[in-house]
Amino acid sequence: xxxxxxxxxxxxxxxxxxxxxxxxxxxxxxxxxxxxxxxxxxxxxxxxxxxxxxxxxxxxxxxxxxxxxxxxxxxxxxxxxxxxxxxxxxxxxxxxxxxxxxxxxxxxxxxxxxxxxxxxxxxxxxxxxxxxxxxxxxxxxxxxxxxxxxxxxxxxxxxxxxxxxxxxxxxxxxxxxxxxxxxxxxxxxxxxxxxxxxxxxxxxxxxxxxxxxxxxxxxxxxxxxxxxxxxxxxxxxxxxxxxxxxxxxxxxxxxxxxxxxxxxxxxxxxxxxxxxxxxxxxxxxxxxxxxxxxxxxxxxxxxxxxxxxxxxxxxxxxxxxxxxxxxxxxxxxxxxxxxxxxxxxxxxxxxxxxxxxxxxxxxxxxxxxxxxxxxxxxxxxxxxxxxxxxxxxxxxxxxxxxxxxxxxxxxxxxxxxxxxxxxxxxxxxxxxxxxxxxxxxxxxxxxxxxxxxxxxxxxxxxxxxxxxxxxxxxxxxxxxxxxxxxxxxxxxxxxxxxxxxxxxxxxxxxx
Ligand code: AMP
Numbered sequence: 001x002x003x004x005x006x007x008x009x010x011x012x013x014x015x016x017x018x019x020x021x022x023x024x025x026x027x028x029x030x031x032x033x034x035x036x037x038x039x040x041x042x043x044x045x046x047x048x049x050x051x052x053x054x055x056x057x058x059x060x061x062x063x064x065x066x067x068x069x070x071x072x073x074x075x076x077x078x079x080x081x082x083x084x085x086x087x088x089x090x091x092x093x094x095x096x097x098x099x100x101x102x103x104x105x106x107x108x109x110x111x112x113x114x115x116x117x118x119x120x121x122x123x124x125x126x127x128x129x130x131x132x133x134x135x136x137x138x139x140x141x142x143x144x145x146x147x148x149x150x151x152x153x154x155x156x157x158x159x160x161x162x163x164x165x166x167x168x169x170x171x172x173x174x175x176x177x178x179x180x181x182x183x184x185x186x187x188x189x190x191x192x193x194x195x196x197x198x199x200x201x202x203x204x205x206x207x208x209x210x211x212x213x214x215x216x217x218x219x220x221x222x223x224x225x226x227x228x229x230x231x232x233x234x235x236x237x238x239x240x241x242x243x244x245x246x247x248x249x250x251x252x253x254x255x256x257x258x259x260x261x262x263x264x265x266x267x268x269x270x271x272x273x274x275x276x277x278x279x280x281x282x283x284x285x286x287x288x289x290x291x292x293x294x295x296x297x298x299x300x301x302x303x304x305x306x307x308x309x310x311x312x313x314x315x316x317x318x319x320x321x322x323x324x325x326x327x328x329x330x331x332x333x334x335x336x337x338x339x340x341x342x343x344x345x346x347x348x349x350x351x352x353x354x355x356x357x358x359x360x361x362x363x364x365x366x367x368x369x370x371x372x373x374x375x376x377x378x379x380x381x382x383x384x385x386x387x388x389x390x391x392x393x394x395x396x397x398x399x400x401x402x403x404x405x406x407x408x409x410x411x412x413x414x415x416x417x418x419x420x421x422x423x424x425x426x427x428x429x430x431x432x433x434x435x436x437x438x439x440x441x442x443x444x445x446x447x448x449x450x451x452x453x454x455x456x457x458x459x460x461x462x463x464x465x466x467x468x469x470x471x472x473x474x475x476x477x478x479x480x481x482x483x484x485x486x487x488x489x490x491x492x493x494x495x496x497x498x499x500x501x502x503x504x505x506x507x508x509x510x511x
Contacts, residue, residue, distance in 0.1 A: 001144070001169055002074060002142055002143065002144050002148075002169055003074055003150060003169045003172050003173060004037075004074040004141035005141055006211045007033065007034055007037060007141075007210050008140065010030050010034075010210055010213045011030040011031050011035075014188065014213040016029050016031065017029055017188065019032070019033040019215065020067065020215075020216050021191070021218070021236070022063075022064060022217075023220035023232065024235045033071075034071075037068050038075065038134055038137070039131035040072035041072040041075040042134045042137055042138060043072075043129075044056065044072055044073065044076060048122065048124070049102065050078050050102055051076070051078065052076065052142060052144070053077065054078045054079065055080075055081050055101040055152060056069070056073045056078055056080060056081065056104075057080075057081040057083055057092075057095065057096045057099060057103070058104075058105050058126065059085060059096075059104055060085055060107050061085045061107065061223065062085075062197065062202075062219075063126075064218055065126050065127050065129070066082075066126070066218075067206055067216060069105055069126055070082070074141065074142075075141045075142065076138070076141075076142050077142035079099075079149045079150060079151070079152055080150070081096070081101050082151070082154075082198065082203060083095050083104075084199050084488055084489075085197060085199065087488075089112060089116065092111075093112060093116050095154050096117060097117070097121070099152050099164055099366065100121075102121060102122070103121065103123075104117065104122070104124070105123075105125070106125065106126060107125070107126060107127050108125050108128075109123055109125030110123075111123065145169075146169050146173065147168050147170060148168055148169055149168055149363070150167055150169045150171075150172055151167040151172065152164040152166060152167075152366055153165040153298045153301065163365045163366070163368055163371055164365060164366030164368070165362045165365060165366075166362055166363040166365065166366055167301060167362055171301070171361070171362065171363075172207055174303070174359035175301050175303045175360045176208040177208075178303050178360070179302070181332050182306045182329075182331050183292055184240065184266075184267045184292055186209060186211075186214060187212060187214070188213040188214055189238055190209070190215070190238040190239070190240060191216070191237070192209045192214060192217065192240050192241065193217045193218075193232055193240070194206075194216070194217065194218050194241075195219060195223070195228075195241050196242055197488055201271070202241075202242045204301055205240070205242055215236070217236060217239070219232060224243075224247055224250075226247075226250050226251045226253070226254035227258070229241065229251065229265075230251075230254070230258070230260050230265075233262075233263065233265045235264070237264050238264070239265050239266060240266050241265075241267075241268060241269070242270075242271075243269070243270055244270065244273055244491070245272070245274065245275040245279060245490070248275065249282075251268070251283075251286075252282045252286045256286065262286070262287040262290050265287065267291075267292055268287060268290050268291050268292070269291075269292050269293070269294055270283075270292075271302075271327075272490070272491065273489075273490065273491045273492070274397065274415055274418070276418065276423075277324060277422075278423045279422070280312070280324055281315075284312060284313060284315060288313065289309050290309070291309060291313070292306065292312065293306060293312065293327060293328055294306045295395070296360075298362070299361065299362045299375065299381050299383070300334065300356050300360045300361045300362065302360075303333065304336060304354070304356055305327045305328045305330050305336065306331060307323075307324070307328030307394075308328065311323060312324060322394075322396075323394055326394040326395055326397075327387070327395050327396065328394060328395065329393050329394060330393065331358075331360075334357065334358030334359075334361070335356065336395065337354075337355050337380070338350065338351070338352040338353070338354060338355075338388055338389060339353050340353075341353075348388070348389045348390060348391055351386055351387060351388040351398050352387075352388070353384070354386070354397075355377075355381060355383065357379050357381065362381070364376060384400050385397055385399070386398045386404065397415065398413040398415055398416070399415050405432075405433075405434035405442050406441055407440045407441060407442050407444060407472060412444055412472070414431075414432035414444075416473070417446065417469070417473055417475065418431065418432050418446075420465055420469050421446055421448065421461065421464070421465065424460075426450055426452060426455045427450065427461075428451045429448070429483075429484055430446055430448050430449070431446070431492045431497060432445065432446050432475065433447070433494050435476075435477070435501045435505070436505075437476070444474065445477045445478075445479065446478050446479070447478075447479045447497055448461070449481055449483055453480065456480075479501075485497065
C-alpha cells in the first residue's frame with residue numbers, strides 16, 4: 001500500500017477542491033496538485049535516474065512544492081529524506097550522505113559548493129521548477145507493500161547525533177488513521193497550516209488532510225509568526241495546526257496583546273515537549289476548547305498517546321490539574337507498557353520506561369544496527385521516556401531516562417521542578433538540568449528567564465520552591481538568562497545548558 005494512493009484518490013474524487021495555498025492565495029486544486037506530482041515524478045525518473053527505493057532529500061523551508069516533491073517521490077516508490085532547513089549545510093550534507101541520497105532539493109539549487117556533497121548526490125532547485133504535465137504517464141502510484149520504506153526521519157538531535165528513523169508506508173497509514181479517532185476528526189472543508197517545519201512533526205499532518213481532501217496552507221513567511229497564523233485563521237476558517245509548546249506560548253502572548261480569541265482556529269495540536277500547566281491554563285483561557293495534546297516521537301510518529309480536547313477544556317473537573325499534566329490516553333493502534341530496568345512490566349502508579357509496540361513503530365535506524373538493536377527489543381520500542389499510568393489510563397511523563405538527576409541517591413525529575421518554578425508569576429521560562437556535584441553526585445540547577453529581571457532573584461525563587469516541594473529537589477543554583485537555547489522545533493537544548501555549566505565550572509576552577 002503506497003501512501004501516494006491517498007492523493008491519487010483525492011484528485012479523482014474532488015478534482016476541483018482547493019488543495020494548496022501560499023498564505024491565502026490558492027495555488028492548486030487537487031487535480032493540479034496530482035498532475036504536478038506526476039510531472040515531478042516523471043522528472044525524478046528521467047532527469048535524475050531515481051528509482052524505487054532510492055532516497056531523495058529535501059533541504060528547504062516550508063513551501064507547497066515541499067508537498068508536491070514528497071508525493072512525487074512516493075509516487076515512484078522512492079524514499080523522502082526531509083532535512084530540517086535550519087541545520088547548517090554541512091549537517092544537511094552529512095544527512096544526505098548518510099542516507100545516500102541521489103538528489104537533494106534546496107530552494108534555489110545553490111546551497112552547496114562544489115565538493116560539499118558526495119559525488120553520487122546532485123543538488124536541484126526545488127522551487128520555481130517548470131513542471132510539464134505528462135498525460136497518461138505514471139497514471140497510478142507505484143504499487144508496493146506496506147513495509148516499504150517511505151520516510152527517513154532524521155531525529156532532532158536533542159540527545160546526540162541525528163539518526164535516520166525508518167518509517168514505512170504502513171507506519172504513515174497507521175499513524176494517519178489513528179489521528180481522526182484519537183486526536184481530531186478531519187473533514188474536507190478544513191485547512192491545515194504548516195507553521196512548524198514540514199521536515200518534522202508538522203509535515204506528518206498532511207496525510208490525513210490529503211485523504212479528506214482538505215486545504216494545505218503554507219504561511220507567506222514560510223515559518224511561524226503568531227499574528228500571521230491568526231490572520232490566516234480569520235481569513236481561511238476551520239484551520240488546524242501543530243504547534244510546539246513554545247509556539248503556543250507565543251500565540252497566547254500575541255493574542256492577549258490584540259484581544260484575539262481563536263476565531264477561525266479549529267484545533268491547535270501541541271506536543272513534542274512538555275507543556276507546563278501554567279502555560280496550558282493560559283492557553284485554555286485564551287483559546288477555549290481548541291487544544292489537543294499528542295505524545296509521540298520520531299520512532300512512533302505522533303502516535304503514543306493523546307489528551308483529548310474536552311478533557312483539556314474541562315477546567316471544572318476536580319482532578320483537572322493532574323490529568324492536564326498528563327500526556328493522555330494510549331492511541332488505539334499501539335500497546336504501551338511501563339517497564340523497569342530489566343524490561344519487566346510495572347503496575348499502575350509506578351514510574352518506569354515507556355515502551356511501545358504497534359504498526360506505527362519504526363522499522364529501525366537507517367544503517368545503524370547497533371542503535372536499532374538497543375532501541376527495538378522483542379518488537380518493543382524503548383522510548384527513553386519515563387512515565388507512569390494512573391488507574392484511569394492517563395499516562396504522565398516524568399522525564400527522559402537520561403534527564404533524571406540523581407542527587408544524594410534520590411531521583412529528581414527536572415519536569416516537576418520546572419512545573420513548580422514555571423508557576424511563579426515572574427518566571428517566563430525555566431529549564432532544569434543536573435550538574436556534577438562532589439558532595440551529592442549531582443545537584444539541581446535551574447536556568448530561568450524572568451518576565452522582568454528586576455523583580456526576580458534567587459531568594460524569591462527559593463522561598464517559592466521550598467513552600468511547595470521537598471527540599472532535596474530544590475535547585476542549588478539559579479542561572480538567569482534572557483533566553484534559553486532551543487532547536488528549530490522549539491525544544492530547549494538541555495545538552496547545551498549542561499555543556500555551558502561544565503565550561504563555567506572548569507573556568508572558575510582555573511581562576
Ligand atoms: P522527537 O523524536 O524529536 O519528536 O522527540 C520525541 C520526544 O519528545 C519524546 O520522546 C518525548 O521525550 C518528548 N515529547 C513528545 N511529545 C511530548 C509531550 N506531549 N509532552 C512532553 N514531552 C513530549
